[in-house]
Amino acid sequence: MTGGVMYQPEILSDETFTLAECPNWDAANNRLYWTDILNCKLHALDVATGLRKTWTFDSELGCFGLTDQGRIIVALRKDILFLDPKTDARAPLCRIEDGINSRTNDGKIGPDGAFWVGTMDDNPEKMPIASLYRITADGKIEEKATGFKISNGIAWSADGAKMYHSDSRGPWVNRWDFDVATGNISNCTRYLDLDDRLGRPDGGAVDAEGCYWSAGVSAGNLNRFAPDGTLLKSIPMPMPNPTMPCFGGPDMKTLYVTSHQEGYSPEKRAEFPHAGKLVKLRVEVPGVPVTKFRENSERRAYPR
Numbered sequence: 001m002t003g004g005v006m007y008q009p010e011i012l013s014d015e016t017f018t019l020a021e022c023p024n025w026d027a028a029n030n031r032l033y034w035t036d037i038l039n040c041k042l043h044a045l046d047v048a049t050g051l052r053k054t055w056t057f058d059s060e061l062g063c064f065g066l067t068d069q070g071r072i073i074v075a076l077r078k079d080i081l082f083l084d085p086k087t088d089a090r091a092p093l094c095r096i097e098d099g100i101n102s103r104t105n106d107g108k109i110g111p112d113g114a115f116w117v118g119t120m121d122d123n124p125e126k127m128p129i130a131s132l133y134r135i136t137a138d139g140k141i142e143e144k145a146t147g148f149k150i151s152n153g154i155a156w157s158a159d160g161a162k163m164y165h166s167d168s169r170g171p172w173v174n175r176w177d178f179d180v181a182t183g184n185i186s187n188c189t190r191y192l193d194l195d196d197r198l199g200r201p202d203g204g205a206v207d208a209e210g211c212y213w214s215a216g217v218s219a220g221n222l223n224r225f226a227p228d229g230t231l232l233k234s235i236p237m238p239m240p241n242p243t244m245p246c247f248g249g250p251d252m253k254t255l256y257v258t259s260h261q262e263g264y265s266p267e268k269r270a271e272f273p274h275a276g277k278l279v280k281l282r283v284e285v286p287g288v289p290v291t292k293f294r295e296n297s298e299r300r301a302y303p304r
């Protein structure tokens, strides 16, 4: 899709999801993937034909990423596995044994080719017990940071040198120096302190000008911040709780945004009929493509 009015959200389809998150653009197949976390489902849409496919799992599906072998690496509540979207074959990789009532939440493949997965406290009163993990193809799980209520907002700058990470119940966004060769993170600084006016920072994505797009999940906005943290744009979404943006389309200038209707009463659902739908909007600056998960150990030149 290359047409459309700039910055004008359009509803992608009338289907609603409980907690849609983690949109991922598959450029090779012209497909958009996303999860409906609480219904344990991975969805795929061929944006040209409108053909849909869905896979169901046996626990919440927090996040996933595309691999360099055409598979999908999936983070269920605790288990990490591969899915082959062509054959539907599944293969387990490893399990997050954190011994607490947590589930996986926002995650993304890093410029280091690893799967970065955050968790969240799954108790009603959110405590800072969740972590951010780095997962590699050998099944190794490294805890890279901890002390979060709901780990969220993972994204990288175009050169891979900066990693963004939020706690949507902080609510804040941090920025780390990122070593693409090793996946080491260092020099954490506070990038944004947010509130319900702009919205708690849920999922994020970075564009080619180094600006961070953040779903303001409690304010119904999609926000674009400059590298120095200045708010450049706040675009109202046609639903109260947008959850995560991703760039896609042939020119990477279409933003796809998921949303939720988690905990809505029937009355609230009737009041906000678009809650839980996906939208797309055209933007001027293209997004940074997300790296593919590296299934073998062979090092590949960066970028991507």
Ligand SMILES: O=C1O[C@H](CS(=O)(=O)O)[C@@H](O)[C@H](O)[C@H]1O
Binding pocket: 019, 021, 037, 105, 106, 150, 152, 168, 169, 200, 202, 203, 217, 218, 260, 262
């Ligand atoms: O990523 C998520 O964050 C949201 C938003 S909030 O932190 O509660 O404001 C949460 O609703 C959702 O469960 C989770 O997946």
